[in-house]
Amino acid sequence: MLKTTIIKSTVIALITISVFVFKAYAQEPIKVELLDDAKVFAQYDDEKPLVANYFTSHNEQEIIAFYEEKYGEIVSQERKKELLTLRFSESDSNIRIIVSKQNNKHQVDILIN
Incomplete structure (x- = not known):
């Protein structure tokens, strides 16, 4: 009886671990996310480091909200002069995203290592 219980527990544990491992490997690779109105002037996303540079009409708060939705919580945020760097x-x-004001638009520079 004890041996059967141990075997059942072991099988359940192995199945649970297998599910977690499968989910980890089944995740899609990270990709460069662009706002819907992005006017891209450079994009290199075949292999890491991934890079993209574009202009958008969205304001800074909309840009921040978009990337929080796509990449999760901001690890750090720093403003130097006119450049806002999000990590x-x-x-x-x-992931590093730099946002800067350019006339009546914003420039977004993305680097993913």
Whole structure:
């Protein structure tokens, strides 16, 4: 009886671990996310580091909200002069997004390592 219980517990544990491992490997690779109106002037996303640069009509708060939705919680945020740097960490990737005002638009620069 005890041996059967141990075997059942072991099988359940192995199935549970297998599900978690499968989910970890089944995750889609990280990709460069762009706002819907992005006017891209550079994009290199074939292999890491992934890079994209674009202009958008969205304001700074909308840009921040978009990337929080796509990449999760901001790890750090820093403003130097006119540049806002946002850092995210998703999976095994470090994500840096720099937002700057350019006339009546914003420039967004993305680097994913």
